[in-house]
Amino acid sequence: DAMVIQNPRYQVTQFGKPVTLSCSQTLNHNVMYWYQQKSSQAPKLLFHYYDKDFNNEADTPDNFQSRRPNTSFCFLDIRSPGLGDAAMYLCATSIFPPASSTDTQYFGPGTRLTVL
Amino acid sequence: ILNVEQSPQSLHVQEGDSTNFTCSFPSSNFYALHWYRWETAKSPEALFVMTLNGDEKKKGRISATLNTKEGYSYLYIKGSQPEDSATYLCAFKTGGGADGLTFGKGTHLIIQP
Numbered sequence: 001d002a003m004v005i006q007n008p009r010y011q012v013t014q015f016g017k018p019v020t021l022s023c024s025q026t027l028n029h030n031v032m033y034w035y036q037q038k039s040s041q042a043p044k045l046l047f048h049y050y051d052k053d054f055n056n057e058a059d060t061p062d063n064f065q066s067r068r069p070n071t072s073f074c075f076l077d078i079r080s081p082g083l084g085d086a087a088m089y090l091c092a093t094s095i096f097p098p099a100s101s102t103d104t105q106y107f108g109p110g111t112r113l114t115v116l
Numbered sequence: 117i118l119n120v121e122q123s124p125q126s127l128h129v130q131e132g133d134s135t136n137f138t139c140s141f142p143s144s145n146f147y148a149l150h151w152y153r154w155e156t157a158k159s160p161e162a163l164f165v166m167t168l169n170g171d172e173k174k175k176g177r178i179s180a181t182l183n184t185k186e187g188y189s190y191l192y193i194k195g196s197q198p199e200d201s202a203t204y205l206c207a208f209k210t211g212g213g214a215d216g217l218t219f220g221k222g223t224h225l226i227i228q229p
Contacts, residue, residue, distance in 0.1 A: 003159075004159065031214045033216045035216070035219075040221065041221060042120065042205075042218075042219040042220055042221045042222070043205070043207075043219040044219070045215075045216035045217070045218075048214065048215070048216055050214040055214075055215075057216075090160070092216075094214070096213070096214040097212075098212070101147075101148060101165075101167045101212065102148070102165040102166075102167060103165070104150060104162040104165050105150070105162070105216075105217060106159075106162070107152070107159045107160040107161075108159055109157065109158055109159045110159075
């Protein structure tokens, strides 16, 4: 089945120690997104890639970076994780332009990051 | 700043009962409204994408309505089953570009046998 895969599902890191979260997709979608969901909060868009074009949200901290080496993979790098970065990180994909206005985004199961 | 509000935050429903919950969103610059079901340890699953005022969509026992003029959508579940237990997220999209979604905090639904 075509899908969005996130590894690892659970990640523990230490305060200030760089960490990389991984997302891969078999849908061949040209857009990939990273969302952050803190406890009891709404998922919040950090950035997205449209093909190789990186689009950062205005309020995404510089501590968060992303790489997309090819269509299938996208990485989220947190350079110096703080306690406030503990969250669920969701990867999603979509196709643009969409085949119809009701095309949706497809999500992975998320990576839960703990910062000690 | 776009604000998507969902209510209630959590809901306990007896098996077999019907239920509904609300998503409110800005009525300006509307493009689409998405509903997702997110079960624990799984990926959020797309339920509906609605774009037109007055849209009604149905998938099995679950249906949704959309009012873009007043900025709200209702999700209905008829005859709740334990497998309906999940967090239901709505998300708002402005414009038809490749931009992401603006989510609400979700409604956490627990079906009690």
